[in-house]
Amino acid sequence: MAPVNVKKICCIGAGYVGGPTCAVIALKCPNIQVTIVDLNQARIDGWNSEDYRLPIYEPGLVEVVKQARGRNLFFSTDIDRAIQEADLIFVSVNTPTKKSGVGAGFAADLNYVESATRRIAAVATSSKIVVEKSTVPMRTAESMRTILEANSKPGLRFDILSNPEFLAEGTAIDDLFAPDRVLIGSLQTFEGKSACQSLTNVYANWVHTDRILTVGLWSSELSKLAANAMLAQRISSINALSAICEATGANIEEVAHAVGRDTRVGSKFLRASVGFGGSCFQKDILNLVYLSESLHLPEVAAYWRQVVTLNEYQKRRFSKRVVDTLFNTITNKNIAILGFAFKADTGDTRESPAITLVRDFLSERAHVTIFDPQVDESQIWLDLSEALPDVSINQIKNQVTIAKSALSAAQNSEAVVVATEWKEFKDINWQAVYNTMKKPAFVFDGRMILDGDALRQIGFKVITIGRGDKL
Ligand code: UDX
Numbered sequence: 001m002a003p004v005n006v007k008k009i010c011c012i013g014a015g016y017v018g019g020p021t022c023a024v025i026a027l028k029c030p031n032i033q034v035t036i037v038d039l040n041q042a043r044i045d046g047w048n049s050e051d052y053r054l055p056i057y058e059p060g061l062v063e064v065v066k067q068a069r070g071r072n073l074f075f076s077t078d079i080d081r082a083i084q085e086a087d088l089i090f091v092s093v094n095t096p097t098k099k100s101g102v103g104a105g106f107a108a109d110l111n112y113v114e115s116a117t118r119r120i121a122a123v124a125t126s127s128k129i130v131v132e133k134s135t136v137p138m139r140t141a142e143s144m145r146t147i148l149e150a151n152s153k154p155g156l157r158f159d160i161l162s163n164p165e166f167l168a169e170g171t172a173i174d175d176l177f178a179p180d181r182v183l184i185g186s187l188q189t190f191e192g193k194s195a196c197q198s199l200t201n202v203y204a205n206w207v208h209t210d211r212i213l214t215v216g217l218w219s220s221e222l223s224k225l226a227a228n229a230m231l232a233q234r235i236s237s238i239n240a241l242s243a244i245c246e247a248t249g250a251n252i253e254e255v256a257h258a259v260g261r262d263t264r265v266g267s268k269f270l271r272a273s274v275g276f277g278g279s280c281f282q283k284d285i286l287n288l289v290y291l292s293e294s295l296h297l298p299e300v301a302a303y304w305r306q307v308v309t310l311n312e313y314q315k316r317r318f319s320k321r322v323v324d325t326l327f328n329t330i331t332n333k334n335i336a337i338l339g340f341a342f343k344a345d346t347g348d349t350r351e352s353p354a355i356t357l358v359r360d361f362l363s364e365r366a367h368v369t370i371f372d373p374q375v376d377e378s379q380i381w382l383d384l385s386e387a388l389p390d391v392s393i394n395q396i397k398n399q400v401t402i403a404k405s406a407l408s409a410a411q412n413s414e415a416v417v418v419a420t421e422w423k424e425f426k427d428i429n430w431q432a433v434y435n436t437m438k439k440p441a442f443v444f445d446g447r448m449i450l451d452g453d454a455l456r457q458i459g460f461k462v463i464t465i466g467r468g469d470k471l
């Protein structure tokens with residue numbers, strides 16, 4: 001069987017992964033028609049909006065959509081039609097951590113993957129290559145194949161591939177244009193390898209074949225979990241060292257630089273912070289913990305679990321440092337939080353450490369004012385009500401204000417806390433901020449982005465993560 005020449009692609013799930021990934025595929029493969037579908041009409045309307053008010057913020061994404069939309073890139077809620085027409089289908093639906101039942105708090109909820117797979121089986125009238133794009137537990141491909149084979153029309157063939165996405169939010173377009181690698185997993189059968197070649201040919205339109213790695217299905221599924229777990233482990237390692245720095249007067253930036261200069265370690269992903277967030281790291285590690293436990297490997301499970309435990313500790317340690325520094329109480333004090341997204345250059349707040357900080361400050365009965373350049377106000381209220389299920393939204397709103405600028409957030413506050421590394425926070429008129437604040441005016445830099453010495457010259461008391469400097 002020769003590899004299928006892919007002419008039409010359908011992507012189920014128009015989120016942070018499916019949207020940018022398939023928009024770039026459309027841009028780079030003008031001869032392939034790409035249709036991105038989603039159940040959520042508002043999301044699709046956003047993708048189709050005339051003024052390009054796309055549902056997600058990602059630098060460079062609007063330019064990609066402008067070039068390809070209407071040419072060979074389409075967004076639709078007509079899922080069945082897109083499935084029927086496609087040769088190849090990406091499944092990019094979300095796989096959140098289960099909230100109840102077996103594996104609650106650890107295992108991935110595969111409900112959406114299963115329902116997308118069942119939909120494909122129910123409506124497909126021709127053979128398809130079905131690609132797992134969502135990060136899934138190992139051997140999900142097998143379940144997908146069983147569902148497809150048991151429910152489809154006779155004579156149809158479904159080849160399942162695993163093609164995990166490694167893009168990071170905020171740099172998604174650059175990551176997709178020039179990926180370190182594209183990973184494609186397939187069954188090592190003749191048919192599996194042939195399907196793998198079909199997808200390889202799609203990426204080969206712009207990615208050098210040296211960078212397209214083809215492996216077995218299970219290796220591919222595990223590699224995605226392993227990559228995220230190892231990246232997160234580096235952050236927890238450096239954050240654990242930041243606690244030692246604060247206690248001893250060492251400087252974590254100097255330590256990270258010295259360690260990272262060893263080419264065996266490398267310098268990337270060693271930035272101490274108030275903790276990692278995002279939709280992937282915690283979820284994928286918990287997934288790995290669950291997998292290890294299911295395989296009766298408790299030591300392995302405990303090892304990975306500690307990466308998440310340390311991250312929780314880092315967030316708690318930081319909020320405690322704020323309280324301790326502000327003379328052991330923040331009750332009725334005004335705290336300005338700069339940044340609510342889980343990292344810079346995204347409006348995404350999933351698992352953002354800022355949520356934990358606000359929750360901790362509210363439990364100390366402080367007043368919190370939040371400013372983020374990209375996060376919608378409604379999203380902040382949603383996140384805070386989820387983080388504080390026992391507190392009514394009105395009570396939350398009594399204690400929290402959302403500001404339109406960093407300067408107005410800081411007005412009349414005792415402390416400014418930097419929770420996200422937005423570049424623009426470096427360029428705030430800090431003198432003006434100082435003038436509006438109560439004295440002594442404290443700045444807590446949870447992202448190591450500010451020039452502490454310049455702020456001290458103005459008169460601020462500055463506390464930076466990973467530094468034990470005297471105020
Ligand atoms: C993705 C992956 O799917 C997840 O496994 C990975 O770990 C992180 O990235 P992401 O794109 O960030 O998720 O999720 P989200 O932005 O929530 O988008 C998923 C979309 O799928 C949503 O717009 C949702 O409406 C849609 N969806 C979900 C469907 O269209 N059909 C469904 O059955 C379920």
Ligand code: UDX
Pocket residue numbers: 165166167168169170228231235268269270271272273274275276277278279280281342343344
């Ligand atoms: C991550 C992976 O990088 C990506 O390959 C995968 O596909 C999805 O998960 P993402 O979560 O979008 O991407 O962002 P990433 O840049 O990895 O940052 C994750 C979190 O770690 C953020 O909260 C970030 O601020 C934090 N971080 C990152 C640090 O605290 N220190 C660092 O040195 C790097």
